[in-house]
Amino acid sequence: MQTATRSTLLFPTSAEWGTRPRVLFVGSYPPRECGIATFTEDIRGACDLLIGEPSDVIAVSDEGRMYEYPACVVSEIRRDDRQSYLAAARLANDHPADVVNIQHEYGLFGGERGDYLLDFLAELRKPVIVTFHTTLPKPDERMRFVTRELCNRSDAVIVLAYAGRRILEEHYNIDPRKIDVILHGVPDVPLRRSYHFKRRLGLGKHTLISTFGLLSRGKGIEYVIDALPNIFSRHPDAVYLLLGETHPEVKKREGEAYRESLWARVEDLGLRGRVHFVDHYMHDEEVVDYLQATDIYVSPSLDPNQIVSGTLSYAVACGRVVVATSSTYAAELLADGRGITIPFKDSASVASAVNSVLDDPQLRSSIETTAYRFGRSMTWARVAKLYEHSFRGAMTRRAHAHKSTGALELTASKLWGDALSRRATSLGEGISPN
Secondary structure, three states, X not given: OHHHHHHHHOOOOHHHHOOOOOEEEEEOOOOOOOHHHHHHHHHHHHHHHHHOOOOEEEEEEOOOOOOOOOOXXXXXXXXXXXXXHHHHXXXXXXXXXXXXXXXXXXXXXXXXXXXXXXXXXXXXXXXXXXEEOOOOOOOOHHHHHHHHHHHHOOXXXXXXXXXXXXXXXXXXXXXXXXXXXXXXXXXXXXXXXOHHHHHHHOOOOOEEEEEEOOEOHHHXXXXXXXXXXXXXXXXXXXXXXXXXXXXXXXXXXXXXXXXXXXXXXXXXXXXXXXXXXXXXXXXXXXXXXXXXXXXXXXXXXXXOOOOOOHHHHHHHHOOOEEEEEOOHHHHHHOOOOOOEEEOOOOHHHHHHHHHHHHOOHHHHHHHHHHXXXXXXXXXXXXXXXXXXXXXXXXXXXXXXXHHHHHHHHHHHHHHHHHHHHHHHHHHHHOOOOO
């Protein structure tokens, strides 16, 4: 069979020839609008630049939506169609890629806790790495089972924060030798003062406070808005920009109810003219433009278990002061003077942190420089090299496992043959001649 032949011969390819491994990515992909889609596009682009040739994608689509995918998308998994997972795995087995990288979020895949993905892995015959964008402590029984199965059926696991590795070890009992920590990738941009970029965007000389991302109630934007009167009274030149559209899934459920409630609060506080909502999906280039024009970036997330945030990562990479609620990821990313963490649901703390930075140019400069230097370790070019290392490690593990299995099968076959031979000899000796 063609698939079986490929699965036994694919291991001594790129890794042994000294060429870079070819990758097939699995995840949501633009034009679908979600954080995983953006990440998949970015990591694919970075790896393609490193490898020197384009890679392909199996796109995960939400139910009831049709997308005009680019040519790099060679197959599609429909979230709630279980058969599409098997079909995609068979295509992956016949694809010339050496390794498969899955971008994982529990809600991205169908079934209970996304367990349809296990069907894909059961059918797949190639080395596979799963990148976990969520790792939750204290899981329920089903989440723990699905997560352990994903890890056990993978050749390597990537998490985007050191806390993610600790959670997988302590709460899911995953072997740490199988886990690679590779931080969220970021653009490679110069460190320059914000006023250079404000002119380009027509923002004048205002002190710019901003928040961006797909909007939902879990973002905690109301706590920033309630902090603005205190900030504006102390810094009359400051304005606040809320950047990004409402999350498509939220829009399906409740329309623009959350955004409208935020704007009503702005008007109640008399802040019209100093607060601006930019309501559309923002691609990387536009995000970077606004971040470089920003003086303080505020992330008031209400999720203490948030294990990764592209918005926080990008703000740090741009060398901007970040004020964020103390989620797992923010506490790790902003440690050692790289930003300021504050309690959850606390407008007074938002105002105090923002004012303290705007009142102290030396503090602001120190945080900007420290954040930017750390961000240099997270550029997409560096992240791609780390992914390549993880890919090679996964291929090596699979090859060793394959050889070990073959050796065991050979030994078992030899022992069985010897046993049959001894039995035949014994039977022969027990037969008397006529």
